Amino acid sequence: MTSVIKAENLKVKRTFAKKMIIIAPLFMLLLAIISGQYFVQNGYNWWYTMILPGLITLITALVNQNEEKKLNYRSVLPLPVSLKKIWLGKVTVTGIYVAVANIILLGGIIAGKLFYNTASTITVTQMMMATLILIVALLWQIPWCLFLSKKFGMLIAILVNVGGGIVLGIIAADKSFWWLCPYSWITRMMCPVLGILPNGTLAPVGDAMLNVNVIPLGLGLSMVFLVIVMAITAWWFSRQEVK
Template sequence: MMDYIKAENLKCRRTFAKKLVLIAPLLMVLLASISGMYLVQNGYNWWYAIILPGFITLATALVNQIEERKLHYRTVFALPVPLQKIWISKVFLLAVYVLVACMLHLVGMILGKFLINPAATISITQMAVATLILIVVSLWQIPFCLFLSKKFGLMAAVIINLGMGIVLGIFAATKDFWWACPYSWATRLMCPVLGILPNGTMASQWNALLNPSVLPVGIVLSITLFVLLLAVTANWFQRQEAK
């Protein structure tokens, strides 16, 4: 599988999809730096609410376009290799891109805390834990967005994933049914980890949303949905060979 991932990475060399790995976190750090004393707070809230879903949506669409330009995947379908492995390798490569982008964002937030707002109440440990959780709870979007881009195109992926993510991420996160809405998982889990409410403000000490019991629920649901979507979309892609 590693050879497949390396091959997919070579396809992305000198493409905007790969440049986004640096651009997305850098843009977030620059925007957050304008906030001054709210740098860490806004830097994380804007990251998981808007920038990270946007990065995943656009990166998956661009990776899909690399193949679409080559006779609509016909060169891929003609290869004597399992199509499922090609699809899975694309998902894993994008997962690596998400990992790197999130780590760069973490470094930027740590530097911002030291250089701009050393008095920020959010600690480096909290930021590190938050980053790891955000990576996990965002993975399910990769096979989902890759499917949307392949099946319906870039605009559909943007409208569905980014649009619904922004709306449902805030609305459903405070509801009892938050666990049933994947778009609310990141926002909801950041409440006990960072103390940031879905509306971007800091929670009071006794706020019910700070209950850490939601963490294992959200993480398990995220991993389960990722595996399920990966299997379903990979099998769907395998059947495209006959078309």
């Protein structure tokens, strides 16, 4: 499995997909700086509702395009290696890239809080916890977006995943049925972690949305959903044939 992961990493070594790891968080930091006193607040809220779903979608779409340019997966499908392992390798490499992008953003926002937006009430500990949750809870989007990109193309993948993150992530997060909508899990968990409501404003003290019990539930749902999506998409990929 290690050799598969190394091979998948080499495939995107000098591609734009890898550059996105740095470009996306730097772009987010620039937008946050423009927002002034809301640097930390908007830096995270805009990241997990818009930029991060977009980053995941673009990286997975570019990974798929990279394979399609190489004889439309003909260099992969005939290999004497389980296609499920290859799929897992792609998901793992993309997951590492997304984690690195989150860590870069974390470093930038911490620096911004210390030297630029010192009045923010969101602590470094809260930011670190939020980053860890983001890395874990959004993993299910990687195999999902890889599937969408290969099956329907980049445009559909962007419309579904980014649109879902923005629309459903905000609309469903403050509803009693939030746990039924995967796109609302992150937005809902960020309420008690960062104190940011789905609309991007800070929650007042005592707000019901600050209930920390949603964190273990949201993380548990995210991990179970990751296993389900991974299993289904890996099975689907293993049934692909050379055309």
